[in-house]
Amino acid sequence: MTGTPRPCVSCKNGSLEPFLDAGEAPVQVGVLWASREAARGCPRGKLQLAFCRSCGLVYNVAFDPARVDYSLRYDNALHFSEVFRRYENQLAERLVARHLAERTAGPAHVMELGCGSGHFLGLLCQRADARGIGFDPSHVPAQLDPVARGRVEIQREPFSERAIGQPADLLCFRHVLEHISEPRPFLATVRRVLEASPDGVVYCEVPNGLLALRQLSIWDVIYEHCSYFVCGSLERLFEAAGFEVIDVREDYGGQFVSLEARVSRGPARERADSAGLEQLAADVAAYAEHFERVREDWRGRLADLRGRRQRVALWGAGAKAVGFCALLGKDADSVATVIDVNPGKQGTFLAGSGHEIRPPQSLRDAPVDTVIVLNPLYEQEIRADLGAMGLSSEVLTVA
Numbered sequence: 001m002t003g004t005p006r007p008c009v010s011c012k013n014g015s016l017e018p019f020l021d022a023g024e025a026p027v028q029v030g031v032l033w034a035s036r037e038a039a040r041g042c043p044r045g046k047l048q049l050a051f052c053r054s055c056g057l058v059y060n061v062a063f064d065p066a067r068v069d070y071s072l073r074y075d076n077a078l079h080f081s082e083v084f085r086r087y088e089n090q091l092a093e094r095l096v097a098r099h100l101a102e103r104t105a106g107p108a109h110v111m112e113l114g115c116g117s118g119h120f121l122g123l124l125c126q127r128a129d130a131r132g133i134g135f136d137p138s139h140v141p142a143q144l145d146p147v148a149r150g151r152v153e154i155q156r157e158p159f160s161e162r163a164i165g166q167p168a169d170l171l172c173f174r175h176v177l178e179h180i181s182e183p184r185p186f187l188a189t190v191r192r193v194l195e196a197s198p199d200g201v202v203y204c205e206v207p208n209g210l211l212a213l214r215q216l217s218i219w220d221v222i223y224e225h226c227s228y229f230v231c232g233s234l235e236r237l238f239e240a241a242g243f244e245v246i247d248v249r250e251d252y253g254g255q256f257v258s259l260e261a262r263v264s265r266g267p268a269r270e271r272a273d274s275a276g277l278e279q280l281a282a283d284v285a286a287y288a289e290h291f292e293r294v295r296e297d298w299r300g301r302l303a304d305l306r307g308r309r310q311r312v313a314l315w316g317a318g319a320k321a322v323g324f325c326a327l328l329g330k331d332a333d334s335v336a337t338v339i340d341v342n343p344g345k346q347g348t349f350l351a352g353s354g355h356e357i358r359p360p361q362s363l364r365d366a367p368v369d370t371v372i373v374l375n376p377l378y379e380q381e382i383r384a385d386l387g388a389m390g391l392s393s394e395v396l397t398v399a
């Protein structure tokens, strides 16, 4: 597709060149809607992806931050899954061992931006015997996680310059940066907070953009994520913002990119790893065609299931489910039911498609022929849950 390039929001010299118009999708995937009508009538926004050849950022140039309201009833908690819980526990252990365990001067301070119920912040503070401060406008005090009680204080406001001056030996934000339309000023504030804590470390985790771009998990393209990062582009952004990157890696089965950094005291490093950037540019050049092929393939599969009068369930009412239904449009109507293990989502309705979200046990009374699993990491867990209920539905896993 063609479109006017605009200056990159991540690096100083690059420009964002549009390469994919993916239509429209609900502006908020995590909002819990109280009725089918409200869910179907939810606000939608355009998906227009663009690429910066200088730093590797992929960005939705149609994104308008004013359309996303994080104070709506929101639930992105994943820790009802055993697989995810194990990952979070190991991550908390790793961060405490690397950055907090050897502190001797008084209690450590941990800050988390976008902390939700305070679950992960509480885990860190419990393990490090630290004090926690969280920022999250969507936090509901009555839903404070038990592990955070007595250890963590949560400000129900967005992270801003008001946090400057508060101690932060470890400052975390997980699945936050990809929602921020102007990442450079945001990181400048993070840097100013960390400057007050000598040896303070920032931990950032984002979805791995390669999932959408290279593994063609096209359902990972959602409106709320304006930025799609890979290891290299995330590292370049932090270095440009005045950080020294001490670790960057793919994690959670390659689904996340995580980065640890501290405030850089010297001039920015010159980087020469153009190979990763060239490969990414090739992925981007082929993407529009691949995107349509994957979409047509799933349209065909759903039409086939419909033709054979098969009852279909989608398992997992998260961002991928909203993306799957939004990108498949009317064809997603052949999904009979959407299942989620999170009790907070059950009885609410999926943004866009308006499917009611039901607990796994509902399949006992209304069995399905086919279960579509949207995240391969949960396939074993889901097969075990189906087996425990004595159900023999066929499982189709979306790569």
Ligand SMILES: [Zn+2]
Pocket (backbone or CB within 6 Å): 008, 009, 010, 011, 012, 014, 015, 052, 053, 054, 055, 056, 057
């Ligand atoms: Zn750039």
